[in-house]
Amino acid sequence: MDHLIGLxxxxxxxxxxDRKVAHSIIAVKHxxxxxxxxxxxxxxxxxxxLGDTKNFSxxxxxxxALYALQNGTELSTHAAAHFIRGEISxxxxxxxxxCNMVLVGYDKDVGPSLYHTDYLGGMHKMNFGGHxxxxxxxVSLLDRLWKPNMSLDEGIALMxxxxxxxxxxxxxxxxxxxxxxxxxxGVRTIDLGDDEMKA
Amino acid sequence: xxxxxxxxxxxxxxxxxxxxxxxxIEAINNAGTCVGLLCTDGIxxxxxxxxxxxxxxxxxxxxxxxTIDDHVVALVAGLTADANIxxxxxxxxxQRHMYKYQEPMPVEQVVKSxxxxxxxxxxxxxxxxxxxxxxxxxxxxxxxxQLYQTDPSGNxxxxxxxxxxxxxxxxxxxxxxxxxxxxxxEDNLKVAVKILLKTMDSSTPSPERIELSTIRRNEDTQQIxxxxxSDAEVGALIEDIQAEIEKEQKKEQASTGDI
Numbered sequence: 001m002d003h004l005i006g007l008x009x010x011x012x013x014x015x016x017x018d019r020k021v022a023h024s025i026i027a028v029k030h031x032x033x034x035x036x037x038x039x040x041x042x043x044x045x046x047x048x049x050l051g052d053t054k055n056f057s058x059x060x061x062x063x064x065a066l067y068a069l070q071n072g073t074e075l076s077t078h079a080a081a082h083f084i085r086g087e088i089s090x091x092x093x094x095x096x097x098x099c100n101m102v103l104v105g106y107d108k109d110v111g112p113s114l115y116h117t118d119y120l121g122g123m124h125k126m127n128f129g130g131h132x133x134x135x136x137x138x139v140s141l142l143d144r145l146w147k148p149n150m151s152l153d154e155g156i157a158l159m160x161x162x163x164x165x166x167x168x169x170x171x172x173x174x175x176x177x178x179x180x181x182x183x184x185x186g187v188r189t190i191d192l193g194d195d196e197m198k199a
Numbered sequence: 200x201x202x203x204x205x206x207x208x209x210x211x212x213x214x215x216x217x218x219x220x221x222x223x224i225e226a227i228n229n230a231g232t233c234v235g236l237l238c239t240d241g242i243x244x245x246x247x248x249x250x251x252x253x254x255x256x257x258x259x260x261x262x263x264x265x266t267i268d269d270h271v272v273a274l275v276a277g278l279t280a281d282a283n284i285x286x287x288x289x290x291x292x293x294q295r296h297m298y299k300y301q302e303p304m305p306v307e308q309v310v311k312s313x314x315x316x317x318x319x320x321x322x323x324x325x326x327x328x329x330x331x332x333x334x335x336x337x338x339x340x341x342x343x344x345q346l347y348q349t350d351p352s353g354n355x356x357x358x359x360x361x362x363x364x365x366x367x368x369x370x371x372x373x374x375x376x377x378x379x380x381x382x383x384x385e386d387n388l389k390v391a392v393k394i395l396l397k398t399m400d401s402s403t404p405s406p407e408r409i410e411l412s413t414i415r416r417n418e419d420t421q422q423i424x425x426x427x428x429s430d431a432e433v434g435a436l437i438e439d440i441q442a443e444i445e446k447e448q449k450k451e452q453a454s455t456g457d458i
Contacts, residue, residue, distance in 0.1 A: 071305065071307075071308055073305075073341055075300065076302065078300075078301065078302060079300035079301065079302045082299070082300055082301035082302075083299055083300055086298070086299055109340075
């Protein structure tokens with residue numbers, strides 16, 4: 001099962017996802033990127049039903065690109081989150097999209113923010129959150145260790161603790177992770193030394 | 200020559216003109232004047248209300264000024280019945296955006312959506328264009344205070360100050376001399392009323408023929424405030440301006456008296 005976690009810090013937001021793609025008992029891939037760059041200041045981690053995840057997240061991404069071209073300005077994180085939630089909600093009793101998401105974004109006036117959405121269209125703005133079995137371990141740790149306005153280094157260190165915990169205690173081990181950050185300078189991937197996070 | 204090519208909106212003339220659209224624009228040149236002025240701290244809007252008969256029941260709602268949303272207001276010049284349809288369209292567009300994004304629709308997008316609706320009536324369907332022009336005024340976080348003018352063709356443009364409707368050329372020439380971009384709402388109230396007094400064909404201007412309102416933003420509550428001035432306030436402004444105009448006229452007379 002996919003692990004998806006995100007947290008908000010001082011002027012930045014982090015989102016991390018594991019890289020495994022599984023079909024039944026076979027691990028098909030170990031280097032899948034489950035976090036999509038929606039635009040210059042937003043990242044969408046999207047896990048769940050394969051096919052839905054790719055299709056829905058790209059649908060959102062292209063609609064946001066169209067909005068920016070038509071109106072000369074990007075959507076705010078708040079607007080993007082509600083747009084996403086609305087699409088999930090609309091499709092729910094027609095052709096449901098099984099997507100669990102963590103949206104992180106940075107706005108000049110608001111700073112970093114994180115929106116946690118489930119496949120039923122339930123959405124909340126939060127300081128940290130996640131989906132999947134990994135989130136049980138992650139959220140427990142973050143409940144204890146997260147505090148407001150952590151520096152980027154502190155945030156990354158905390159995420160690494162989460163990765164170690166998942167690899168130690170989750171039944172299916174050997175997960176590698178993609179970690180991405182969004183801040184005033186935009187979106188980038190953080191290079192992780194894999195060997196640090198094995199159980 | 201134009202007669203052969205002006206019956207249908209969907210036909211170009213040999214000169215490449217859409218006569219029906221141009222005729223629609225003509226309809227507005229006889230309508231009650233509307234003025235919009237961008238100020239450093241808000242927007243001043245005013246319009247001439249044509250009172251046809253004393254027997255008319257005083258309207259609780261305006262025939263010139265309409266609220267599109269909390270942050271957007273529109274002034275109408277032209278066919279009122281046509282305007283009502285478009286006002287509703289713009290309200291719908293604004294609420295749909297709010298529903299989808301949980302954020303107010305940026306003013307230019309409100310204007311664009313109405314204009315795209317108008318444009319359709321110049322290209323297909325065989326229906327006549329709308330005989331209305333608007334001044335859309337509002338505030339959004341993207342561009343602050345804005346003023347837009349639209350016409351039956353579906354074209355729109357942003358303005359610092361503009362006049363539409365009857366005698367708009369006279370109004371615009373007053374803008375060239377009297378309007379200053381650094382003016383505040385207070386200063387531009389006088390400019391707006393002065394323009395209306397000059398463009399109205401009534402020799403006895405009264406507050407009931409003038410709709411005057413301001414759009415401001417309350418920094419504390421972050422709310423947009425659309426304030427309509429009372430008859431008394433409008434009356435006071437009319438008096439002030441008439442006194443100023445008299446003074447100017449006397450000065451001119453005095454100066455031409457000297458040799």
